Amino acid sequence: MxxxxxxxxxxxxxxxxxxxxxxxxxxxxxxxxxxxxxxxxxxxxxxxxxxxxxxxxxxxxxxxxxxxxxxxxxxxxxxxxxxxxxxxxxxxxxxxxxxxxxxxxxxxxxxxxxxxxxxxxxxxxxxxxxxxxxxxxxxxxxxxxxxxxxxxxxxxxxxxxxxxxxxxxxxxxxxxxxxxxxxxxxxxxxxxxxxxxxxxxxxxxxxxxxxxxxxxxxxxxxxxxxxxxxxxxxxxxxVPFQERLPCLEPIRTKKGIEIAIRRLLEALCQRLCKEGKGLRTAKLTGYRMDGHIEQVEIGTNKAANQIEHLFKLFELKIASITPALGIELFVLEAPEVEDSEPVQEALWAGSPGLDDQELTELLDRLAGKLGAKSIHRYLPDKHFWPERSVKHETSLQAKTAISWQTSKPRPVQLLPRPEPVFVAAPIPDYPPIVFRYKDKVHAIKKTDGPERIEREWWMDEGEHRDYYIVEDEDGQRFWLFRLGHYSGDKTNDWFLHGFFA
Amino acid sequence: MEQAKRDIIAQLRKDILLMEGFKPATEGATSAFGLGPIEAAFPNGVFPAGSVHEVLNLEAEHTGATGGFIAGLLSVLMRSGGPCLWISTCRKLFPPALKAFGVEPERIIFIDIDREKDVLWAVEEALKYKGLAAVVAELRELSFTQSRRLQLAVEESRVTGFILRHDPLKISPTACVARWQVKPLPSETEDDLPGVGYPRWQVELLKVRNGNPGTWTVEWSEEGFNVLPAAEAITEEQILKFG
The missing domain is CATH 3.30.70.270 (Reverse transcriptase/Diguanylate cyclase domain)
Structure with missing residues (x-):
């Protein structure tokens, strides 16, 4: 041409x-x-x-x-x-x-x-x-x-x-x-x-x-x-995947914007389906009468080309569009497009697990409203250091070859950073008999340990930790550790790091 | 005539129970949760999966025990393969610990939310989705209407919901099927060996719709829940008190 x-x-x-x-x-x-x-x-x-x-x-x-x-x-x-x-x-x-x-x-x-x-x-x-x-x-x-x-x-x-x-x-x-x-x-x-x-x-x-x-x-x-x-x-x-919708009359109402989004999605998703692709991010741009440009963006956790689902994601964002005098042109583009996996029809209804389409849609909706940062999944990591023993994973499909450590008990609740406690230990290198945490004195009845966890010197500097599982007279179980070796002149080197079940 | 009326009322009661999410006990079915006497406290003697449970956690020190008990329940609920959503505003749960309770931590999706208001929205959205095994939410406040909405959502989807509540001042009646409270108890080791034994809790069923509330001592071992006989529990308490 x-x-x-x-x-x-x-x-x-x-x-x-x-x-x-x-x-x-x-x-x-x-x-x-x-x-x-x-x-x-x-x-x-x-x-x-x-x-x-x-x-x-x-x-x-x-x-x-x-x-x-x-x-x-x-x-x-x-x-x-x-x-x-x-x-x-x-x-x-x-x-x-x-x-x-x-x-x-x-x-x-x-x-x-x-x-x-x-x-x-x-x-x-x-x-x-x-x-x-x-x-x-x-x-x-x-x-x-x-x-x-x-x-x-x-x-x-x-x-x-x-x-x-x-x-x-x-x-x-x-x-x-x-x-x-x-x-x-x-x-x-x-x-x-x-x-x-x-x-x-x-x-x-x-x-x-x-x-x-x-x-x-x-x-x-x-x-x-x-x-x-x-x-x-x-x-x-x-952008290769883009749909435009010029409007005869400027659009000012929510209903109008909804119709516009639906039409654009129908056209875009039809194309995506035909090419076996799905979008990861989509951007809706509204050109306003007064020259301003209104933009909303959505993201998905998995390549998606379902009209209903994408519409729901946009629906959460409609409130943030200000049409003012009216929007005369809508442009929907998909800057990030991936190959979508073909969906297999389930022969029988069962619990579908993490790969399910509906779960992704639910998470997309949550991410759309709350931000993608709010969704976390954890996989084990090759570290003994408690703070590093889990790895944050964004994708739902990711799997790991490492298995979770179960040889040593780990607390159900882990404090984001260890909190110092005051202890009384009878003999050096012994678990304490009493400790004070948040102005409350806990007399220790049973103890287990120590479990020594060495610091990874190639990542950070400092002393090792000797962890003890202790149980107080009320039956509450704590994870305490002493930082480094016992020394006579230091007093406050005990920390509380977690709570057991 | 009287007999017929009574029959009708009994049948209606059963129907209502069914509608509220209690499955009638099938013959020969062993209690799946291993919670023997506690499950017997529920109508029909079945733990009401597919409904919303409220778990009180009034003291910060009890959070660990509550988390452990819920993890134990999750291990059974997640056996079907569905993932679990854990929604909260200030989460301290340490995923590797769940493995000890038979839960695969990678199948739990954590949703950390800044605003309390969004938590309710997220919980409701999650409870509507059929593929989940369970939804755990840490909430500060839950009004009757809100709890009713959640209950309606699960009646459709049959997802089990656990609402953890931290604030003792904001406890009000809710539409949840049960209200639990879990407190830690001193553990016992075999033959008085040194060390810390299996986690042991005092599980209280404060409220249960159409069932019998009660208090039990529950221990978690590798095999699962182990409800200790009531007599032993009492003697333990006595030992604690007097000796």
């Missing part, structure tokens, strides 16, 4: 933006200026000021002399880029591949997009008139190559120009060399040599042109003619 590109030129980008912000400036000539080599030079001219004869690069003082009522505002160097990025993101509704072309243009790869609006002319007209509605004066063109579209949008006679397929070279011929996006010195040289139109030099042999104007000139020329591929960097990388 032949590729088609649209170039949009914002003839007064920053000044139009200023007028949108301050409508009282609409009839007033004003310019933006930046200090340049010790003087204020004009960097952007409003439409009214341009009609008065003020041009770019002029000194602000000269401009004021030409036009008495001229207002001068300070410019910000990165303002144009920021504005273009915002406008480009808005334009994604027209094409998934939109790139900014500094300082004042947008390039859209519209291959296969225009039929949704009817013809290419309708497409471009819709785009330009909506930008006009926002307050931006634009000129636009569609052609086979980026270079041609750009050139025609800047130097064409009409506001909207459609160059037919493979007619771009003839459309370029009458344009001035500046339409090829050339550097200023090259343009000067061309002018000096009397090349006022592209047709003047297009027939000249390439070697002669290279000698006089350099490689960059030839590259631009062949890009415009379609002999060299030109790559644009899209603002947002298009």
């Amino acid at each position: 032949a590729r088609r590109f649209a170039a949009i030129w914002f003839s007064h980008l920053t000044t139009d933006w200023m007028v949108i912000r301050k409508p009282e400036l609409k009839a007033v000539p004003f310019v933006f200026a930046l200090p340049d080599r010790g003087r204020m030079s004009v960097t952007a001219v409003s439409k009214v000021a341009a009609a008065e004869g003020i041009a770019l690069g002029m000194g602000a003082a000269d401009a004021k002399a030409i036009c008495t009522g001229l207002q001068v505002f300070d410019d910000k160097p990165e303002r144009a880029a920021k504005l273009l990025k915002g406008l480009g993101e808005w334009c994604i509704r027209y094409s998934p591949i939109v790139a900014t072309h500094l300082p004042d243009g947008l390039i859209l790869d519209i291959t296969g997009c225009t039929h949704l609006w009817g013809t290419e002319h309708d497409y471009l007209k819709d785009l330009v008139s909506r930008l006009k509605g926002k307050g931006y004066e634009t000129r636009a063109a569609i052609a086979d190559t980026i270079g041609a579209a750009w050139g025609v949008s800047h130097f064409g006679r009409q506001q909207i120009t459609i160059i037919d397929t493979s007619a771009h070279i003839s459309a370029l011929l009458p344009l001035p060399p500046a339409a090829l996006r050339l550097e200023e010195p090259v343009l000067q040289r061309l002018k000096k040599l009397g090349f006022y139109q592209i047709k003047d030099f297009i027939k000249i042999s390439r070697s002669a042109l290279r000698r006089r104007f350099g490689e960059a000139f030839l590259l631009r020329l062949s890009q415009a003619m379609g002999q060299e591929e030109e790559v644009i960097k899209p603002l947002q990388i298009a």
Whole structure:
């Protein structure tokens, strides 16, 4: 399929933006200026000021002399880029591949997009008139190559120009060399040599042109003619699994959003099912009337392509969407997609265990509301050190070759960090006979131990622990340990680490 | 006429029991939990799996004993292969310990929640799902209406729920089938050998719908629960008191 590109030129980008912000400036000539080599030079001219004869690069003082009522505002160097990025993101509704072309243009790869609006002319007209509605004066063109579209949008006679397929070279011929996006010195040289139109030099042999104007000139020329591929960097990388739902009327109600989500999910899940895939994360973007973008995201524990289930996950998030004046476009994308395992129908009902679909759905719902961090599962780890003896596992399917340690008893409750206790031990290296924990004295009746657990010196430093299981007179069973060896001068080196059943 | 009426009432009572989740004892079925006399305290003599139980845990020191007893029950409930959800706000449970109670710790999914309000929501969602063996939830407060909702959820799904409650001031009537309390008791070793013996608890059934509340001494060994004869339990207490 032949590729088609649209170039949009914002003839007064920053000044139009200023007028949108301050409508009282609409009839007033004003310019933006930046200090340049010790003087204020004009960097952007409003439409009214341009009609008065003020041009770019002029000194602000000269401009004021030409036009008495001229207002001068300070410019910000990165303002144009920021504005273009915002406008480009808005334009994604027209094409998934939109790139900014500094300082004042947008390039859209519209291959296969225009039929949704009817013809290419309708497409471009819709785009330009909506930008006009926002307050931006634009000129636009569609052609086979980026270079041609750009050139025609800047130097064409009409506001909207459609160059037919493979007619771009003839459309370029009458344009001035500046339409090829050339550097200023090259343009000067061309002018000096009397090349006022592209047709003047297009027939000249390439070697002669290279000698006089350099490689960059030839590259631009062949890009415009379609002999060299030109790559644009899209603002947002298009996601392969994406569904869009433009709405005739802006959606404002919960019910409306629900219907929109359901439709998008139906389309997306059908595609996922057909390709044997399931999504792990999904992002719903709502483009609001006032230009804001509302986003909600969901995640699943396992590749999922069930409409009902995914809808339930989104349902929990609907409350966080603010439609305000209404949402006019919904986009559902699945950035993370995995192969989904084929589901086998169970022949008899039994307890399905961890692999069950419904369990994953339940956990997805819990994770959706409470956050994925709240779900934990533990597997044994190859450590004796109690705090490290379990490993946190996120996946439900993960299995381990190590088995749980059962040779030594472990407490049912383990304190996250050992708490110091005061003890009285009759002889060194003996379990205590009494200990105090939280202002309560426990007299110890029975003891077991010690179980010495050495510290893993390659992981952290410190002393070993001698664990004792002790039982007090009420029958409560505790896990105490002494840190390191007994020494006469230290007093508080006993800790409580857990409670037995 | 009188006889017929009585028969009808008896039949209706049985039906109500059935609806509330008590399975009639099948002939020749051995008590699956090994809780002999405790199971006999329930209507029909069957431990009511598939309903919500309330377990009081009023002192922090008793948490271990409560956890152990529940782990023992879970080992039986999870035999069917279903996973278990443990939902709480401040969990200290140490998974490796469960192995000693016959539970595979990797089949327990822990849900740690910051807000108390979300716990109830999560418990209800979990109890509605048929594939789970059990749901354990640590809750501070549970009103009658909330407990009724949970009970309705399990009547559909037949999941067993355990609600652990820590706050003694907030105990109110609930729709749970039973209210338990587990306290640790001093262990006994064989032949007075030194060391700590099998975990031993005083299991109290404070409330049970259509059953008989009571107190028992229960020990956990490798074979499972072991309910000690009541007489022995009393003598032990006497020994503790007087000798």
